Amino acid sequence: MMLRGITLLWALVSLTQQAPSQDKCVCEFENSQNIFPREKLSTVEEGASKCNSDITPQQTLDLEILLLGLKRRLPQLEGDVSILEKEDDGDLYGVVSLQVVENELLEIRQLLDRLNSTSRRYQRLTVDATKQLEDLKEEMEEMEMFDTLQVVKGQQDNQRLKRDLDQCRHDLQPSIHPTRRPERDCPHGDFKNISGPRVYTAGEYPGSYIYGAWGQDPKPEVGKEDWYWVVMLTSGNKFSNYVRRYSSLSSLVIGKSVPGNTLIHTANPTTNTIQGPNAVLYGEALYYNCYNQDAVCRFNLTAKTVINLKLPPGTRYNSKSNFCHLDECYHFTDMDLMTDESGVWVVYTTTQDHGNIVLSKMTDGEELRLTQTWHTSVYKQGVTNTFMICGVLYATRYVDKTIEEIFYSFDTMTGVERFDIGVFITKMTPNIYSLNYSPVDQMLHVYSNAKILSYKVIFS
Structure with a gap:
């Protein structure tokens, strides 16, 4: 019996050694679904x-x-x-x-x-x-037919449910109606109109510098209350490295500069010099778009020092979001610095705002920062200039070579936007490259094709 078992075991081992070895396992897979059309x-x-x-x-x-x-x-x-x-x-x-x-x-x-x-x-x-x-x-x-797990349909259903839920929450919130309209602290009354040009001069260098800005310091040092300043873009109508001062309006008109230039840097352009025409002077400091940066620079004319403030992420600069009209865009006007009765403001735009104007209030001291920001619905490249009066942003647009229209306003106190202002400015030259309101004398200071002009703001 034992001999028979040994014989059977030996036969099984012999048979195993003679069977062909299987090195690979091959399976055939047939996809019953259509191939996703990636090219489509x-x-x-x-x-x-x-x-x-x-x-x-x-x-x-x-x-x-x-x-x-x-x-x-x-x-x-x-x-x-x-x-x-x-x-x-x-x-x-x-x-x-x-x-x-x-x-x-x-x-x-x-x-x-x-x-x-x-x-x-x-x-x-x-x-x-x-x-x-x-x-x-x-x-x-x-292509939605390939979504066999209905992922897209599920996402669409979720979006509809979220929208309905948000609407439901909104409907449950009680509406609060103000009992009275907020009063604006503006000493002059409501903005009504613009006069014809009160000042019109070719300045010290007739026809030489197309782009620039000028005005008065709303917060001057003692003894400089009658001084005026001018920034001329001297390098390719794009950059500048100094601010020029005049002891009176008459000296500016006749082109006699005293005390003369205050240099930011000997090179032009270079880090922290001026880029673009939209600069303002406030509190003996010049505010402007820093060269090649998405930032605002503050140049102290007394201490000869510069500090800068980087604007929010996505801010467009280097002539990516200029003021424009149908025939032309104004180089390096991505940012517009402005003054009013309350201080210094900056207009700009970001990629997140899809080209619409963003407005921010700035501090006017040595610690430069944004204190508050507002987002508007007006497209920046459909605007030619902006200015502030008593906390209200105004925007202009090009009508023709002789007329500019103030068409838009944004009230920072109420958040109300208007597109029907309809105040017209009579131009002496086709393009206004900088426009700034001076709370000192309630004038609009304009730099237009190398010409220096001012208009009186009319209040009710």
Whole structure:
């Protein structure tokens, strides 16, 4: 019996040694689902990106600016025709008035041609974009079929639930109605209008420096109450490294600078020198956009020292978000420094605000910091300038070569925005490169194509 068991075991070992060895295990896998179309997804992403780049808020503003210019010009033409009719003596119209009407008609015709051309271009763009969006929608619906676990559907349901929950919470909060309107502490009354130019001069260097800024110090040192300052962008109309002082308005007009220049640095440009035209003087210190930085510099004219304040992350600088109109953008106007009765302010924009204006109040001492910030809904590149009066931000836009309109305001006390201000500034030259309000004499100080001007602010 034992011999038989040994024989069987030996036979099993022999059989095992003779069987072929299995080095690999091969399995066949067949996917019953369609392959995800990665190339189609890339195409959809490229199409969506192209739509975003083709259609921008600036295009809407382009049409708005043209329509505003036309709206302004037609009543002006009507008035000029009325004057011409009054000068008709039966034989001959007034030659000068006739020439004015002809010029008005020519400019209106040019404006209409541009408006028609722009409208046709945007109409074609709208048709193309509509077709592209429809195609993108169909392709996205096709790709949703690959979402077998319904992840996308779940995310959409969650978004709807969150929106409904937020709406429910909002409805449950009681509305508080103020019993009285907050009173603004403005000693002059409400802003109403702008006078014609009170000061108009070519300054000390006629026609030499296109970009710049000028004004008075709202918080001067004793003995400097009548002094004026000028910053001229002397390097390529973009940079400067000094501020020029004048002991009176008359010395500025005739071009006699006393005490002369105060240098920030011998090099121009270099670290912490001036970039762009929107500078202001306050408390014997110059505030401006630091060269090649997303920061505000404060240059103490007495101590000859500079401190800087870095603005919030995402702040656009180096001519990435300038003041603009339809035909031109003003170089390195990403930031606008301003003064009013309460101190120093700065206008800028960030990537998070999608190009809309951000307004911040600053300290005016040696410790430079932002004390409060407001976010507006006005697109910065649709604006040509800003200024502050009694805590209210005002913005201007280009109408034509002779007219600038103050069209917008933002009240920092109430948060109320208005787009219907409708105050017009008569220009002596086409472009206003800096505009700042002086609470000392309630004047708007303007630097325009190398010209120095001022306008009286009219209050109620």
